[in-house]
Amino acid sequence: MSMQSVASPAQVITPAKARSLRHIPGNEGWPIVGRTLNILADPKGEVERMSAKYGPVYRSRVLGETSITLLGPEANELVLFDQQKLFSSTHGWEIVLGRLFPRGLMLLDFDEHRLHRRALSVAFKSGPMKSYLAALDAGIAARVALWKANPGQMQFYPAMKQLTLDLAATSFLGAGIGPEVEEITRAFVDMVAAAVTPIRQPLPFTQMARGVKGRERIVAYFSEQIPIRRDREGEDLFSQLCRATHEDGALLSTRDIVDHMSFLMMAAHDTLTSSLTSFIGELAANPEWQQRLREEVRGLGIDANDPSSLDNLEKMPLTEMAFKEAMRKKPPVPSIPRRAVRDFTFRGFAIPAGTLVGVNPLYTHHMPEIWPDPEAFNPLRFTDEAQRYRHRFAWVPFGGGAHMCLGLHFAHMQAKTFTRHFLQNLEVSLEPGYKPAWQIWPIPKPRDGLRVTLKAIN
Numbered sequence: 001m002s003m004q005s006v007a008s009p010a011q012v013i014t015p016a017k018a019r020s021l022r023h024i025p026g027n028e029g030w031p032i033v034g035r036t037l038n039i040l041a042d043p044k045g046e047v048e049r050m051s052a053k054y055g056p057v058y059r060s061r062v063l064g065e066t067s068i069t070l071l072g073p074e075a076n077e078l079v080l081f082d083q084q085k086l087f088s089s090t091h092g093w094e095i096v097l098g099r100l101f102p103r104g105l106m107l108l109d110f111d112e113h114r115l116h117r118r119a120l121s122v123a124f125k126s127g128p129m130k131s132y133l134a135a136l137d138a139g140i141a142a143r144v145a146l147w148k149a150n151p152g153q154m155q156f157y158p159a160m161k162q163l164t165l166d167l168a169a170t171s172f173l174g175a176g177i178g179p180e181v182e183e184i185t186r187a188f189v190d191m192v193a194a195a196v197t198p199i200r201q202p203l204p205f206t207q208m209a210r211g212v213k214g215r216e217r218i219v220a221y222f223s224e225q226i227p228i229r230r231d232r233e234g235e236d237l238f239s240q241l242c243r244a245t246h247e248d249g250a251l252l253s254t255r256d257i258v259d260h261m262s263f264l265m266m267a268a269h270d271t272l273t274s275s276l277t278s279f280i281g282e283l284a285a286n287p288e289w290q291q292r293l294r295e296e297v298r299g300l301g302i303d304a305n306d307p308s309s310l311d312n313l314e315k316m317p318l319t320e321m322a323f324k325e326a327m328r329k330k331p332p333v334p335s336i337p338r339r340a341v342r343d344f345t346f347r348g349f350a351i352p353a354g355t356l357v358g359v360n361p362l363y364t365h366h367m368p369e370i371w372p373d374p375e376a377f378n379p380l381r382f383t384d385e386a387q388r389y390r391h392r393f394a395w396v397p398f399g400g401g402a403h404m405c406l407g408l409h410f411a412h413m414q415a416k417t418f419t420r421h422f423l424q425n426l427e428v429s430l431e432p433g434y435k436p437a438w439q440i441w442p443i444p445k446p447r448d449g450l451r452v453t454l455k456a457i458n
């Protein structure tokens with residue numbers, strides 16, 4: 001394929017004119033806000049209603065621009081696998097993430113993206129993963145021990161958010177980060193919260209203003225640390241990136257490391273918090289599955305206080321299936337945006353270059369023709385046999401293709417390490433009749449924090 005036909009990061013892609021999309025069935029809702037409020041209130045219901053009325057390719061208006069939603073596994077394959085290099089991730093995500101996480105890996109395209117992804121991959125090879133596991137394992141064991149010493153009612157979501165943040169401080173930044181840790185994590189939390197705030201300008205006293213200030217602090221911190229980390233043998237993810245090189249042997253630039261680190265921390269944070277919360281929520285609601293996973297953990301033959309090894313985690317297939325099923329029901333990234341760099345056709349509809357398009361893991365994960373009884377929690381949907389005949393883009397919590405989540409194994413490692421310590425020491429339950437309500441968009445979280453009861457076990 002010739003390079004001229006592929007958008008470069010510097011290339012401006014002009015948004016498609018609204019009138020060039022009028023042949024596509026749909027409804028753009030109210031002036032200015034479009035259908036943003038419908039999506040915020042009930043994203044699953046909104047997509048289901050729109051698709052029932054207009055079909056699997058429909059026109060809508062969210063966050064100030066007309067967009068086209070493409071539904072189903074074939075649409076996921078076209079857009080995410082993107083064999084013809086038709087879709088820009090940079091110009092899809094920039095509306096949401098461009099100001100605070102510019103030039104993160106997901107915000108790079110095509111050849112430049114490939115070069116950076118290759119450079120970053122060293123930090124996800126098995127050697128570094130083993131040292132992240134040691135950091136995660138120690139942090140999780142200590143936190144579970146604390147919960148075990150104070151059992152009873154707790155709000156699970158904020159506790160998980162704090163734990164994920166504390167784990168990132170050691171596995172991403174290294175144990176020796178010192179007294180600045182509070183300030184750095186605060187700045188980072190402000191940035192992440194601002195990424196999804198409805199007011200997109202940094203006006204005084206808004207979350208976006210706090211996010212922009214947080215970014216300044218993070219940029220300063222990472223920049224001053226890079227030369228120090230290059231001289232040390234640190235095994236944390238930040239130190240790995242400080243020593244990472246491009247194919248020609250050149251180190252990544254300061255700016256690149258800062259942008260990649262900020263993005264990586266953001267990409268890991270809310271997604272892990274969300275998925276681990278929905279996972280534990282499902283185990284609390286389905287005690288028979290909780291017990292099956294506890295038996296799997298006990299079958300590892302390690303004491304409750306022993307550290308976990310990669311080998312242990314590989315022997316937890318049921319846990320992996322149950323975690324996958326929790327992410328099927330509540331994918332942490334419910335919709336994925338792109339912008340077409342060339343004209344294309346899908347299901348007979350001609351869609352022009354410049355169109356903002358979205359695919360929807362949330363919808364695909366609940367299609368009854370693929371997932372019978374889609375609201376039921378059934379990890380057996382993920383046996384090898386059950387998966388064999390399913391479309392490979394029917395389950396896409398980590399995306400697919402060139403931008404497939406780089407932290408996928410990290411996420412599974414954290415989930416299994418957590419399950420192992422948690423289920424070996426605690427039993428989790430919900431009050432009878434309690435059905436927690438979830439806000440699903442932009443990232444799923446329980447509206448009341450998820451009230452659970454913990455009981456210590458031996």
Ligand code: HEM
Nearest residue numbers: 105106267268271275332333397398399403405406407411
């Ligand atoms: C359950 C947890 C997670 C979920 C569900 C998740 C989901 C995703 C999805 C859907 C994408 C692709 C988005 C797109 O195609 O536009 C993605 C990309 C990415 N994720 Fe994750 N993620 C998770 C955890 C993590 C963690 C722990 C890390 C880092 C340690 C991470 C790092 C990344 C990076 C760097 C990308 C960009 C990849 C690229 O553009 O080449 N993620 N993630």
